[in-house]
Amino acid sequence: MTQRISILGCGWLGLTLAVKLIGKGYRVYGSNTSNVKVKELEAKGIIPFVIDINDNHINISDFLFSDILIIAIPSKNISAFKNLIKKVEKSEVCKVLFVSSTSVYPNTNGIVTEETVTNNSPLAHIENLFRTNAFFESTIIRFGGLFGYDRKPGNFIKSGKKIDNPEGFINFIHRDDCIGIIEQIITGNAWNNVLNACADSHPTRREFYLKESEKLGNSMVVFNEKSENNYKIVTSQKMKSLLNYEFKYPNLMNY
Structure with a gap:
């Protein structure tokens, strides 16, 4: 029997993931919050659903007639x-x-x-709701900043706004790696885990955003030299070891 996968949130990441999984032979149910994209999902071979999780009364039993649920929505509700x-x-x-x-x-x-x-935040609270649930197995994948294709980091810089923490470090990951990691979690049955996923390199915000801005022909990058340069360097070693995963884009300064 073909394995069924439901993707809640066929947006920038979820839509591309759905297409990849269909190409691997999975039956994929995909959701969006609007009727506008239903035909687009159908055209890509996705069985479409319109779902807004803020609607407590919506019936999503058909969408959940599945083996695996992937949740890729930004809600913190x-x-x-x-x-x-x-x-x-x-x-x-x-x-x-x-x-x-x-x-x-x-x-x-x-x-x-x-x-x-972790911080005492809504996202951490939501993670814990899944981690502690006894009705299903779950894996939490903590991605760094997402980029790739039409999502260019040089465009993240708002005109006239200084970039804080210029000597702090970047934790980013390319969409191709996000999808590769999710695929390996599924095929490797790597459930009941919490995994970090960021590229191997962690350049400073200064060197990274200067490079990305130059790609777009923008030389007017301004840094807040008075900021405290607070940072974190997120290691993905646990994920790489567990999944035997090698990044497609390990070096953020060379892609």
């Missing part, structure tokens, strides 16, 4: 996720992959691992 989890508990879903962020970690001015205490 704790009550909405509690309601979603109740529905997952009653479904056929037995494995959940929750796409999180390294923003859960405080700036420690040092290296952070999966054992580092």
Whole structure:
């Protein structure tokens, strides 16, 4: 029987992931919050659903008629996720992959691992709702800043705004690596884990954004030289060892 995967959030990451998984032979259900993209999802071979988790009364049982649920939405609505989890508990879903962020970690001015205490934040709270649930297996993947293709870091710089912490360090990851890592979590049955995922290199914000701005022909980059240069360096060693994963874009200064 073809394995079924539901992707909650077919946006910049989720849509490309869905297409990749279909190419691997999976049956993929994909959601968006608007009817506008339904035909686009269908055209790519995705079985489409319109789902807004803030709507507590929506029936998503058909969407959850699946083996694996991948959650790739930016919502930080704790009550909405509690309601979603109740529905997952009653479904056929037995494995959940929750796409999180390294923003859960405080700036420690040092290296952070999966054992580092997180901030007291809505995202960390939502992570814990999945980690402690006994009805399904779950893996939390904490991605660094996402970039690649049309998402160019040089465009992250707002005109006239100084960049803080110029001597702090970057924790970024290319979309191709995000998708490669998710694929290996699925094929390797790497469940019941919390994993960091950032490129191997961690250039300073100054050198990284100067390089990225030059790519776009922007020489007007201004740094806040008075900022405290607080930072964190997120290591992905646990993920690389567990999945035997090699980054496609390990060096952020050379891609």
